[in-house]
């Protein structure tokens with residue numbers, strides 16, 4: 001890869017999806033409101049988020065800061081029941097894994113890595129962006145770290161390449 005800073009791809013997604021007041025008299029949520037009011041959600045409605053919502057969340061993820069702008073994150077969007085069922089065996093949070101309509105596995109591309117500590121910081125920022133964006137879209141989320149106790153098995157189950165370990 002050249003040393004030039006990678007340019008972030010522009011997309012056609014409209015930023016206007018972030019909380020809109022019903023009328024001009026309603027004050028829009030501030031960033032601090034969104035940060036303070038987001039909560040981890042562990043029970044889900046059966047409604048399925050739209051593809052546009054999922055794209056929006058991934059866009060928020062991609063705009064996270066990263067050391068040297070190396071953007072080491074990669075994402076797997078999982079909606080297939082059988083895959084969710086298979087993943088559930090690797091965590092005590094089986095119900096969340098099975099019942100959340102969408103899972104987003106965040107992986108680190110170790111071929112992009114230049115400093116493991118900083119790459120992990122960037123991945124954390126990326127995940128937080130996703131949680132906040134989802135909340136602003138009216139969607140509940142829960143960050144599941146516990147499944148990483150069995151990250152090698154998870155990576156094998158998801159058939160991740162060895163360059164793309166599930167937060168190795």
Ligand SMILES: Cc1cc2nc3c(=O)[nH]c(=O)nc-3n(C[C@H](O)[C@H](O)[C@H](O)COP(=O)(O)O)c2cc1C
Nearest residue numbers: 038039040041042093096142143144145146147148
């Ligand atoms: C790195 C990390 C790992 C987490 N892992 C889990 C998890 O495995 N299971 C779970 O239910 N919540 C998990 N959480 C969510 C925390 O429990 C939650 O953020 C915390 O209790 C504060 O609650 P709040 O998110 O509602 O503010 C994790 C959060 C972080 C940042």
